[in-house]
Amino acid sequence: MKKRRFLCLILLLSMLLSLPVAATEDTTAETIAEMTSAQSENTPFLTPPPPLREFNYPTDFTLDAAAYALIELNSNTIIYSKELDMKRYPASLTKIMTCMLAIEYGNPKDVLTVSSTALENLSEFGSSAGLVEGEQMTLENMLYCIMLWSANEGCNVIAEYISQDVASFVELMNQTAQALGMENTHFANAHGLHDEEHYTTVRDLTILTRWAWQNETFRRYATATTYEVPPTNKSAGRTLHTTNYLTSTDVDGRYFYSNASGIKTGFTTPAGGCLASTATDGDAEYLSIVMGCELISNDNDMRFKETKRLFTHAFDTYSFVQVLANTTMLGQPEVANAEGRGDVVVHAKDDAIVLLPKDYNPQDILVQLNYNQDLVAPLDADETVGSVTVRYQGIVLAESDLVTLTSVPAVQPKVTEQEEQEELSDPAAEKEEGSSSIGKILMILTLCLILLGVLALGSLYGLNTYRARRRAAMRRQRQQRRRHYDD
Numbered sequence: 220m221k222k223r224r225f226l227c228l229i230l231l232l233s234m235l236l237s238l239p240v241a242a243t244e245d246t247t248a249e250t251i252a253e254m255t256s257a258q259s260e261n262t263p264f265l266t267p268p269p270p271l272r273e274f275n276y277p278t279d280f281t282l283d284a285a286a287y288a289l290i291e292l293n294s295n296t297i298i299y300s301k302e303l304d305m306k307r308y309p310a311s312l313t314k315i316m317t318c319m320l321a322i323e324y325g326n327p328k329d330v331l332t333v334s335s336t337a338l339e340n341l342s343e344f345g346s347s348a349g350l351v352e353g354e355q356m357t358l359e360n361m362l363y364c365i366m367l368w369s370a371n372e373g374c375n376v377i378a379e380y381i382s383q384d385v386a387s388f389v390e391l392m393n394q395t396a397q398a399l400g401m402e403n404t405h406f407a408n409a410h411g412l413h414d415e416e417h418y419t420t421v422r423d424l425t426i427l428t429r430w431a432w433q434n435e436t437f438r439r440y441a442t443a444t445t446y447e448v449p450p451t452n453k454s455a456g457r458t459l460h461t462t463n464y465l466t467s468t469d470v471d472g473r474y475f476y477s478n479a480s481g482i483k484t485g486f487t488t489p490a491g492g493c494l495a496s497t498a499t500d501g502d503a504e505y506l507s508i509v510m511g512c513e514l515i516s517n518d519n520d521m522r523f524k525e526t527k528r529l530f531t532h533a534f535d536t537y538s539f540v541q542v543l544a545n546t547t548m549l550g551q552p553e554v555a556n557a558e559g560r561g562d563v564v565v566h567a568k569d570d571a572i573v574l575l576p577k578d579y580n581p582q583d584i585l586v587q588l589n590y591n592q593d594l595v596a597p598l599d600a601d602e603t604v605g606s607v608t609v610r611y612q613g614i615v616l617a618e619s620d621l622v623t624l625t626s627v628p629a630v631q632p633k634v635t636e637q638e639e640q641e642e643l644s645d646p647a648a649e650k651e652e653g654s655s656s657i658g659k660i661l662m663i664l665t666l667c668l669i670l671l672g673v674l675a676l677g678s679l680y681g682l683n684t685y686r687a688r689r690r691a692a693m694r695r696q697r698q699q700r701r702r703h704y705d706d
Contacts, residue, residue, distance in 0.1 A: 264323050265398045268429035273297045274614055276576065280532055282525050285491065285511025286421045289529055291537075291574050292429065292497070292504045298533060298574065303422040306403060307510045310485030310493045311346070311369045312424060313411030315431050315441075316392050318362055321377045322436050327359035329380070336385075337375035342412055345371045346462070354453035363448065365410075366440040366483065367459040374410035385409060401426050413487045424508050428482060428495045432506070441481040442466070464523050465496055474523035476530060484522070486514060492522035498530040503574070505533055536576055542584060542609045543571035543617050548624070549607060550588050557596040557627050564624040567607050571617030585610045588621060596629040 274296055286302035297303075333354045341347070348370035350356070356364075361377055364370040378388035385408070392406040404427075407417035419427075431437045444467050448457040461467050465479035478498040485493035492512035498505050507529050512522035550565045557563075565588075590605035598604070605621040 265395065266430075267399045268426060268433065269295045271295050271297050271425065273300070274574070274616075275300055276614070277612070282509065282529055283512065283521055284509040284525055287507070287509040287525075287529070288421045288425055289533060290425060290429070290506045290508075291533075292432070292506055293502065294539075294572070294574060296574060297425075298505075298537065299529070300421070304403060304420050306418045306420055308413060308417065308487060308490035309411055309419045309424065309510070310413075310487045310490040311411040312419075312483055312485040312493050312495055313406065313409070313417070314365050314369065314374060314485075315427055315483055315495070316395065316406070317374050317377060317409045318366055318440060319431050319434065319437060320381060320388070320391060320395065321358060321362055322434065324381050325358045325377070327357065327362075329358050330355050331358055331361055331376050331380045333372070333376050334379060337379055338372050339375075341371050341375075341410075345410075345412055347371060348373055348448075348457065348459075349454065350376065351453050354451050356448070356451050360448045362440050363443060363446045363459055364457075367443055367446055367461045369462055369484065371410040371412060374408075378409040396423070396427070399426050399430055411485060411487070411490075413489050421508050421510060424495065424510075425506070428506060428508065432482065432497065438481065441483060463494070463496065464520070465494075465498075465527060470517070473518070474520070474527060476527045478530060478534070479527075486522075492520060494522040494526050496526050496530075498534075500534045502539055503534065503537070505530055537574045538577050539572050540575045540579070541570065541572045542575075542586075543567045543569065543607065543619055545570055545619075549586065549621065552590060552594055552604075554594045554596050554598065554627050556629050558630040559628075563594070563598060563627050565604060565621050566624060568601075568603070568620040568622045571609065571619060573616045575611060575616075579611065583612055584616075590621070596627045598623050598627040600624065600626045 271290065272295060276298060278299065280299065282299075282301065284301070286305050286307055288300040288303060289298045290296065291298060333350045333352055333356075335352050338350075338352060346369035348364040348368050350364075350370065350372050358377070358380065361370075361373050365373040365377070375385055378385045382388035382391055388409055389406050392409065393404075396404045396406065401419065401423035404419040404423045405416055407414040411417070431441070443459075444461045446459040448459060450456045460469060462484045463479075463481070464470055464474035465476045466481070468475050476498065478500045479496055480499065481497050482495045491510065492514050493510045494512070495506070495508050498507070507526045509522055509526055509529075512520075512525060514520055514522075545567050548564050548566055551562045552565065553562050555561075587608045587610070588605060589608065591603075594604055600623055602623045603620045604623060607619050607621050608615060609617045
């Protein structure tokens, strides 16, 4: 008995331990952030960013750039754009791809050696970290050189480290671009110096930049403003300063914008001034990409001036508005064949929060309900019965399924007196009833026969028992008479 109780106790404990642990009230925002970060780290490398929604709100606002896009990252929305699909030269925005491939395929602690081939075919006017043949530097320090100082030779060193030669690395760049959906991009080198076969579009750069921006390691390089490179075997230490003057107080701070946080600059004469940058204020996080900006002088760099103006305009003009809530009743359509109430409450399956001009007129928001067909009971709770579309000045802001709030049972059919009489006079029903009566009679007869058989067997058994006892008594009497005569 004791052993049995002990085994039951062990079984009970194992069942309790296998139950999921309930979340406690002291779960902190930091814990949630860590979980989100861990999920981000586990995101497959070549997972493209979500598709963009192109609102392109009507506006008189214009930008002095050949092509550009302004994207709100939390809602994946294009607010403004111009020449999204025009082929342009990306200049050093190319280094975003080079940096990401180095992060994925390299080890930041590995020591790279500058080869003679890495220094070939570089423009004397291009950006450089002053690396020399035979110089050794870790991959991590090399990435700071290419992202802050835009070191062109550093890109070639990384290319040879990852793929043994630059040509193979460029092939990897193009394969990655295709995998991400950058359909109008072709890379010819790892650094972005001008080449007629080295081109992309603003749309493709929105894919590349958003893909890179979701990587925490990339953000560390892309948002750094200064960095101290330790001495190498060929050089004293280097102090790097970012070329993105939106995040730096260099050049007298004339371009500095406190909300900005990255990402990369670029310039060649054929490409013009290029800049991919992010800025955050409150709940909104914007990504701006400008290409083909004029560089009038060092004191008048239009890529920084126009990007800063674009960010300022966006934060001043737009704010988030919830246009759909899954707790809000949107309609109460009639339901045919319903028991009780002949209608049902419907609501959006999903919430929808979008950017709208701060001075928008609520009357300009149109909510359109579209039912699949005439509703007929029975219906389940949360059953999809149509869709809802929200528009603002003709622009589709949000779409969602339309679902029922409660279930709707169907009315039960009532039997009329005429139907009852027809059922009573139905020959088939009479035949069925007659068959049922015959079956009952046969069953009773069968039971009677079984009972008679049991009684007969019982009587026969009793008669045999009586005869056996009588014979035994007669034998005892004869035996007694013999003993009497013998005496």
